[in-house]
Amino acid sequence: MNVVAKTETGRALGDAFAVVRDRLPGKGKIADQRRAAFEAYERAGLPHRRIEDWKYTDLRVLMREVLPLAPAPDVAALSRAAAAVKAHGIDDAVRLVLVDGAFAPDLSDLGKLEKGLSIRALREVLDGGDGALSEQAFTSDTTNPMIALNSAMATDGVVIEVANGTVLGKPLHVVHVASGAAPVAMFTRSLLRLGRDTGATLVESYLAAEGAKAYQAHDGLVVAIGDNARLDHVRFVEDTVDAFNISSATVTLGAHAHFNTFGMTTGGHVSRYELTVACAGEHSKVETNGVNLINGKQHADTTLFMDHAVPNCASREIFRAVVDDRAHSVFQGRIIVRPDAQKTDAKMMTRALLLSDDAEADNKPELEIFADDVTCGHGATTGALDESLLFYMRARGLPEKEAQALLIQAFVGEAIETIASDALREVAIATARRWLEARA
Amino acid sequence: MSLLEVKDLQVRVEEREILHGLSLTVNPGQVHAIMGPNGSGKSTLSHVIAGKPGYEVTGGQILFKGEDLLEMEPNERAARGVFLAFQYPVEIPGVTTWNFLHAALNAQRKARGEEEISSPAFLKKVREVAKSLNIPQDMLKRGVNVGFSGGEKKRNEILQMALFEPAVCILDEMDSGLDIDALRIAADGVNALRSPERAMVVITHYQRLLNYIVPDVVHVMSKGRVVKSGGKELALELEESGYAQFEDAA
Ligand SMILES: Nc1ncnc2c1ncn2[C@@H]1O[C@H](COP(=O)(O)OP(=O)(O)OP(=O)(O)O)[C@@H](O)[C@H]1O
Ligand SMILES: [Mg+2]
Numbered sequence: 001m002n003v004v005a006k007t008e009t010g011r012a013l014g015d016a017f018a019v020v021r022d023r024l025p026g027k028g029k030i031a032d033q034r035r036a037a038f039e040a041y042e043r044a045g046l047p048h049r050r051i052e053d054w055k056y057t058d059l060r061v062l063m064r065e066v067l068p069l070a071p072a073p074d075v076a077a078l079s080r081a082a083a084a085v086k087a088h089g090i091d092d093a094v095r096l097v098l099v100d101g102a103f104a105p106d107l108s109d110l111g112k113l114e115k116g117l118s119i120r121a122l123r124e125v126l127d128g129g130d131g132a133l134s135e136q137a138f139t140s141d142t143t144n145p146m147i148a149l150n151s152a153m154a155t156d157g158v159v160i161e162v163a164n165g166t167v168l169g170k171p172l173h174v175v176h177v178a179s180g181a182a183p184v185a186m187f188t189r190s191l192l193r194l195g196r197d198t199g200a201t202l203v204e205s206y207l208a209a210e211g212a213k214a215y216q217a218h219d220g221l222v223v224a225i226g227d228n229a230r231l232d233h234v235r236f237v238e239d240t241v242d243a244f245n246i247s248s249a250t251v252t253l254g255a256h257a258h259f260n261t262f263g264m265t266t267g268g269h270v271s272r273y274e275l276t277v278a279c280a281g282e283h284s285k286v287e288t289n290g291v292n293l294i295n296g297k298q299h300a301d302t303t304l305f306m307d308h309a310v311p312n313c314a315s316r317e318i319f320r321a322v323v324d325d326r327a328h329s330v331f332q333g334r335i336i337v338r339p340d341a342q343k344t345d346a347k348m349m350t351r352a353l354l355l356s357d358d359a360e361a362d363n364k365p366e367l368e369i370f371a372d373d374v375t376c377g378h379g380a381t382t383g384a385l386d387e388s389l390l391f392y393m394r395a396r397g398l399p400e401k402e403a404q405a406l407l408i409q410a411f412v413g414e415a416i417e418t419i420a421s422d423a424l425r426e427v428a429i430a431t432a433r434r435w436l437e438a439r440a
Numbered sequence: 441m442s443l444l445e446v447k448d449l450q451v452r453v454e455e456r457e458i459l460h461g462l463s464l465t466v467n468p469g470q471v472h473a474i475m476g477p478n479g480s481g482k483s484t485l486s487h488v489i490a491g492k493p494g495y496e497v498t499g500g501q502i503l504f505k506g507e508d509l510l511e512m513e514p515n516e517r518a519a520r521g522v523f524l525a526f527q528y529p530v531e532i533p534g535v536t537t538w539n540f541l542h543a544a545l546n547a548q549r550k551a552r553g554e555e556e557i558s559s560p561a562f563l564k565k566v567r568e569v570a571k572s573l574n575i576p577q578d579m580l581k582r583g584v585n586v587g588f589s590g591g592e593k594k595r596n597e598i599l600q601m602a603l604f605e606p607a608v609c610i611l612d613e614m615d616s617g618l619d620i621d622a623l624r625i626a627a628d629g630v631n632a633l634r635s636p637e638r639a640m641v642v643i644t645h646y647q648r649l650l651n652y653i654v655p656d657v658v659h660v661m662s663k664g665r666v667v668k669s670g671g672k673e674l675a676l677e678l679e680e681s682g683y684a685q686f687e688d689a690a
Contacts, residue, residue: 387493392530393540395490396600397518397548406543410534410583 255281
């Protein structure tokens with residue numbers, strides 16, 4: 001067994017957990033789960049580079065400590081958050097806002113929900129003693145210390161249920177806002193349950209109010225997609241460049257289901273997004289795509305685990321990283337095709353563009369195939385912008401930065417175009433454009 | 441004042457000297473043809489004029505309207521009116537021809553302190569030029585040169601030239617890859633741009649192009665130098681006797 005010496009920070013967090021434990025929502029079984037999860041976290045401590053999955057994202061070096069839990073937001077915090085949320089609105093969406101890890105009903109659109117849609121705060125669900133739902137929200141993997149820590153500490157989140165046969169007209173927009181200048185940690189856990197024959201669009205944004213500093217956002221999302229249901233999911237990490245965002249999503253699909261997810265990371269000092277997708281029913285389709293646009297000293301890690309357990313499912317991954325200055329982008333993509341999963345069609349393509357000599361990109365695609373009748377493939381490239389293209393464009397009058405911007409837009413465009421919704425695709429394009437303009 | 445003046449230009453690529461003191465003076469309204477064997481340095485000259493990185497100018501100078509061209513960024517040269525139609529135009533996937541041309545034209549105008557051109561005005565202008573060059577509209581919606589045939593790429597170069605209205609146009613083998621009809625259309629496009637203020641430098645291997653675009657001056661390049669200059673009859677002479685007679689002169 002790998003015995004890890006406990007650091008000061010580790011002890012401090014243990015003390016913090018002991019203090020808050022009794023104030024965290026959820027009694028009985030949930031409280032037991034939290035305790036077990038915390039113990040699991042404590043056994044491992046902050047993940048470091050000698051753990052294979054964390055090879056490129058050594059939190060002991062990057063993060064050093066887990067900060068104390070954020071206090072519940074006061075009126076001033078809520079109003080700062082409201083301003084930030086307003087600036088990042090998605091047209092015509094049902095907005096659900098979490099401020100400093102607490103659900104903020106006053107900033108959320110809870111009135112006149114579409115028929116078949118139910119939205120509650122996680123705290124309310126846990127305190128209300130809805131055992132089955134609570135447990136589902138906390139289904140998670142205790143082998144990953146950061147998910148375990150999230151299970152132990154989660155204070156709030158949203159629980160969204162879409163009843164069988166409901167196809168939502170409006171996207172759901174979950175906004176995570178950090179409000180304050182004090183460096184604190186937020187732990188949130190959300191659950192989305194799509195019944196059979198449903199359709200929904202979920203957008204998640206991570207951002208900060210004016211003046212927020214050096215916070216840590218820890219989030220976990222659990223998603224269950226029913227038979228013949230479709231979820232479109234778009235995620236924007238726009239945290240401040242001194243913040244941490246350690247998040248996970250655990251998604252299961254029924255039969256004939258479709259999951260299309262796209263993640264864009266432009267913010268955060270250190271971000272890690274661990275996405276686990278399991279096809280549990282046949283004839284399902286998964287598209288997981290993403291773009292990192294990072295610079296300065298940013299570190300952005302997307303780790304994907306695609307689990308094909310049943311036959312006849314298809315998965316596609318298109319990932320693009322644009323890395324400037326001394327930033328570091330990580331993409332790990334593991335596809336497992338279990339022995340029963342015949343006729344699996346899985347493809348993964350990841351490309352990184354390095355804009356400076358000190359920029360770094362690590363791509364780790366892994367295929368583990370235990371079935372024989374499958375079509376699987378992956379490819380990875382890393383390179384700089386093509387000089388001959390740049391010269392051609394400059395010879396036509398485009399200044400260098402503008403020429404680069406057009407090439408970068410084209411490069412990330414291949415991933416962005418997988419977003420199904422026109423409006424959300426435009427948001428992603430605009431986000432990329434803002435990043436490029438800031439660079440010029 | 442001459443429009444373009446190349447004086448005793450010496451250029452190295454990767455430690456090897458390619459141009460060994462080349463001189464060329466182009467006046468407004470003139471068409472110059474440059475002919476010469478493969479590897480004599482014609483494209484190198486055109487690249488250095490356009491400002492392609494990777495060439496080391498070890499001697500001489502290039503003046504454009506009396507100003508030192510070598511001091512300017514490639515985009516600055518373009519904005520001031522230097523245009524190169526590439527021998528091998530590149531493909532730019534994901535950037536539509538349409539967007540690219542609009543962005544480039546506006547960048548040039550901005551650099552000159554002119555107002556940007558609106559989308560409708562631009563659309564109208566491109567459509568007219570494309571039509572005159574027999575370029576189908578849907579090509580403009582595709583990525584720049586992506587999947588274009590060799591001839592289509594060349595026509596796209598002429599389209600850009602017509603759009604940007606440069607002061608000096610360097611055409612590097614615009615005739616290669618063009619069929620007979622396309623050659624005539626492209627040459628007509630070039631001729632339409634001839635004006636008393638504008639000059640052209642036409643690099644070619646074939647006298648045939650010069651039947652369409654009739655030059656005022658023909659230069660023979662060999663081994664990195666201009667070894668002979670004359671009138672349009674020099675091109676006919678070359679067609680007869682080839683370059684062997686100049687090998688020694690170089
Ligand atoms: N990047 C480079 N590295 C090394 N040598 C080069 C490079 N570019 C050009 N050269 C050399 O310089 C010489 C002149 O090349 P250039 O392309 O200018 O010839 P050209 O006259 O245009 O020939 P062609 O008629 O075949 O187009 C050739 O010997 C070529 O190999
Ligand atoms: Mg050439």
